[in-house]
Amino acid sequence: MSRPPTPFIGLLLAVLLLVFGNAVNREDSVSIVVAGTAPTAGASAQQAAASPRQPAASASGKPRSRPRQPTKPQTRQRSQFRPSDKPAADRSGKSQSRPSTNQQASKHGGTVYLTFDDGPSPYTPAILKILRSTGSTATFFELGSRQAQYPSTAAHIRAEGSNIGNHTYNHPDLTALTAGQIRWQVTHGPRGRCMRPPYGATNPRVRHVIAEQGLREVLWSIDTLDWSRPGTTKIIKAATGPAVRAGSIVLLHDGGGDRSQTVAALPKIVRTLRQRGYMIRRLPGC
Ligand SMILES: [Zn+2]
16 A cells, blocks of 8 residues: 555656766766866976977077066065066975976977076176086176176176176166166166066066167076075075976076075086986077
8 A cells, every 4th residue: 555656666766867877977077177187297298398388489589478477576675686486486396306308308409598697796606617517508697787897707608608698787677767768778788689677577668679779588487586595495496396397497696695595506406407308508599
């Protein structure tokens, strides 16, 4: 007498089937999403090699895209403050390992570009010595005012096979200047074919004057924050972290203050990058 009616059992089975079937489908779709958003190390390396954010082209020609524009520091002492590029530093802090760089190396010539800003200074010869001992070269974005203080350093840099870029005369924020003032800063900066505006601060007016003077604007892709003297270990991590790949342009400083941490970090930076198969070279065309 308590037997449920047959149509009810059929309905129950249909509902169960529907629920169970949906659950299976959801699992499938979840696993697809995971596979798509969490690539393997190999896929990551391929993405890195093909990444449009990679400014490697700026080393061999026009930058495909400039590094993310940093926000201006709120307070500045002349030549002391650098724009922060926290993602690069943070990424490097989280992981010291990275996948094989062979793919990127072949695609970008296997070169990492170290750049030193705000010199020359008493630290520049020590940096040149380290570069020489490792068969490396670099690019120095110097200030005209500092060149005047260390007149022999430019020849020293060039004799070592490194090159010099223009970093203005005395490190103003060019975006706050008129076109005429920008032009004065550029023409009184060091001679060279590349220009790095202080703080990475640029805009159409700045770019126009730089191009008008026959120079190429070069920013960076890896900010080590060495200017803030975070400690040698952190500088090394930033300069060799997972964000660094073939074609990376690494921002370091030989001027603007006490650069002893940068000098102390440099041998391990170069050694680590070379162990990964990278060459350390000056920016071409600068
Ligand atoms: Zn600078």
